Amino acid sequence: MLRxxxxxxxxxxxxxxxxxxxxxxxxxxxxxxxxxxxxxxxHMDALGSIFMAIWGYGWANxxxxxxxxxxxxxxxxxxxxIIFVVPFLVNIxxxxxxxxTALIWANNVYVTELNITVFRVLINAARLNxxxxxxxxxxxxxxxxxxxxxxxxxxxxxxxxxxxRFLQIALAFFVILGGAAIFFNPxxxxxxxxxxx
Numbered sequence: 626m627l628r629x630x631x632x633x634x635x636x637x638x639x640x641x642x643x644x645x646x647x648x649x650x651x652x653x654x655x656x657x658x659x660x661x662x663x664x665x666x667x668h669m670d671a672l673g674s675i676f677m678a679i680w681g682y683g684w685a686n687x688x689x690x691x692x693x694x695x696x697x698x699x700x701x702x703x704x705x706x707i708i709f710v711v712p713f714l715v716n717i718x719x720x721x722x723x724x725x726t727a728l729i730w731a732n733n734v735y736v737t738e739l740n741i742t743v744f745r746v747l748i749n750a751a752r753l754n755x756x757x758x759x760x761x762x763x764x765x766x767x768x769x770x771x772x773x774x775x776x777x778x779x780x781x782x783x784x785x786x787x788x789x790r791f792l793q794i795a796l797a798f799f800v801i802l803g804g805a806a807i808f809f810n811p812x813x814x815x816x817x818x819x820x821x822x
Contacts, residue, residue: 627742627746632665634665636669636685644658647694652691654690726747
């Protein structure tokens with residue numbers, strides 16, 4: 626339950642920023658999809674949200690990007706990289722701001738059950754934003770890493786898409802069996818510890 630606010634923030638902000646960047650670069654389709662909103666319910670995937678709530682790692686309902694909207698092949702590749710990088714950085718920065726808010730809260734309130742709960746919600750939200758950004762580095766649909774891979778190498782992204790179903794099943798088991806936590810929790814802790822001293 627303490628993860629739910631963080632899930633709403635991480636997914637809502639991430640997908641809104643991704644849609645906004647794509648729209649500004651020339652993809653009008655994201656507006657038709659109704660994705661230019663901070664309402665997390667417009668961006669959430671039911672299974673991905675359950676995974677985030679239970680195991681701490683999951684995915685959103687990805688905003689569908691139309692590559693031909695960006696013009697030449699070089700512009701397409703550049704656009705896909707930008708559409709990946711900006712939401713990634715926004716989640717990291719938002720996670721750091723939430724961590725700072727939790728730190729300020731912990732040092733300026735009395736120790737009560739309510740204040741401890743608020744602190745835990747803030748820390749969970751900070752962790753979820755950072756871990757969501759890091760987890761999205763994986764180049765398997767519906768994660769955004771596929772956008773980055775497409776921008777770097779279209780041939781590689783096509784090979785990944787050919788094995789999409791198998792890779793998605795592998796990704797689900799990676800999360801369920803704790804692989805995501807083993808790999809990404811230390812990275813999330815590193816980012817948080819650097820910021821929170």
